[in-house]
Amino acid sequence: VTVTVSATASHAIPTTLWGQMYEDISFSGDGGLYAELLRNRAFQRVTPGTVASLVGWQAVNGASIAVVAESEPVSNALPNALRLTVPAGSTAQVGVANTGYFGIKVTADTTYKASFHYRFPSSTSSGSLSATLSLQSTAGRVFGSTSVSLSRSTSWARVAADLTATESAGDTSNLFVISVDGAEAAGETVSLAMLSLFPPTFRGRENGLRIDLAEALEEMGPAFFRFPGGNNLEGQTVDRRWQWNATVGPLVDRPGRQGDWSYINTDGLGLLEYLEWCEDLNMIPIMGIWAGYALGGTSVPQSQLGPYIQQAADQINFVIGDPATSEAAALRARLGRPEPFALEYVEVGNEDFIGSAPGTYTYRWRDIVTALQAQFPDIHFIASTIPWNPVLTPVPTHYDVHVYQTPTWFAQNSFFYDDFQRNGTLYFEGEYAAISTNPNNIFGSPAQGRLVYPTMQSAAGEAAFMTGLERNSDIVFAAAYAPLIGHATNNQWTPNLLAFDAGQVYKSTSFYVQKFFSHNRGDEYIPSTLPARTGTLYWSVVRKTSTSEIIIKVINTAATVAPVTFELPFANVASTGTAEVLTGGGTTSNTPSSPNAIVPVTSTIATGQTFDYNAPPVSVSVLTFVAP
């Protein structure tokens, strides 16, 4: 194929084009990006006395443990506590252990920050009781420990201590243990609440993020961050929706909620943490507000939307409001952030094209946006229905389009936006991923074609589609693969851009494609010969004006080499450039057992006003060279 590149750019590429969609799904937040190591740390939303109430916890050396509804709870938000009773006659170290979120990684010379609230409901003895906090293997090998002194007060007290591991554990089957001397504490009962164990966090932020996951997300070079969902914004019922005000302030005041992906969310990673994360990575937030529809099918009647619109206004004011005029903004100031954050985009709901949602979105969108646009005239509100269906007023300026499909669909639909009318509307390709090879059952099981991890074929299909998003970035202002993160085995959705377990992060083929495009976005699009719409070879040409570089992305979805000749109209094209190439077997994935099966390879290539490039079978190539 010969590709003739035009001399002039057609449009500027929005700096917001490539970013991340995040929600707590497949333990991507609790147990993943959020660095808290203890599972069920505050017994939030559990029913005392049930087996589920003790998930993550186990007795040590004969202690009796149970989650109870505390007669005097540690806070209004946290009604439950773990009651630990030391049996009479014991001489061992007796206590309770947490197994973490499917394991706990222990690294030598690392300091962990432990803390918990406690009280002795019926203190029979006086004086203080020494307790040992330790990190140990399930076989009892102690990697690090420290001791704290518990005053035998009947009212709640908080203890915090650093715990340094002196050796690394061989695997992640480890426990965090709180124990007391059985003889000294025989017969005594202590209540434990709001327990926590943090490893070092990304940029050392308190209540922060797991370093290896955060660094992988940073490596992608995202321009925006959409949160808090996705389904996890919506709730199965109205009262289970995500509520911003329940996710800010001291952890002891955060009640948590039943998330929409089968597990309880601690909400320890909350609105303020999301906003600080956006600033740390220089990402613009695309913030979701709840829009009156719960996933179980309930829409709030139009006459009852008022309080929810007010809650959304407060959420926005928490982000950008003036502490002098908004209570929500004053709360932000009290939490240490008087100055506003940057916010330009607010998405109204999520996937309101499902079930009965479109029918009520007409009034939900109208009443919400009419009220909020008046209060926040500089915010762009994004509609989450199918574009133009239903017809909405006020007319949306932005739509969020989602698609989960096969690798072939993505390659064959890279011209999806070429035929869209240019009427000022902008599009957010808010969720897309090749998730199955079975066009007749996209959302089925692995046995039915569902991908467990991205493959080279799925990544190449997505890359082909992304050349179309780049070509149409005059109307596509942002795009994100979804889901972003998922636990390798304990998940509710596959494939995920990043997989992880307690020990490490696994970067997928699709992760590298997202990184390729994000790091090589360029700032102006240069038209060229159009690829065949339903062929197997796709490309896009951009210019990075700051370095006078031309960047050509070439995607070959065929199993055979694709020779391409590029003809450039520029005078001084460098004679050599670099090629970053991701290629491998079409069905090959990076997995926990083969984490680096397919990784980018960089090489030098010959370039010039006219040059040839052989795109390897099933490959994504980024060719970069200077052409001043």
Ligand SMILES: O=S(=O)(O)O[C@H]1C[C@H](O)[C@@H](O)[C@@H]1CO
């Ligand atoms: O069940 S789905 O609707 O397909 O769920 C999808 C779409 C939804 O926005 C997101 O939360 C989820 C996976 O990323």
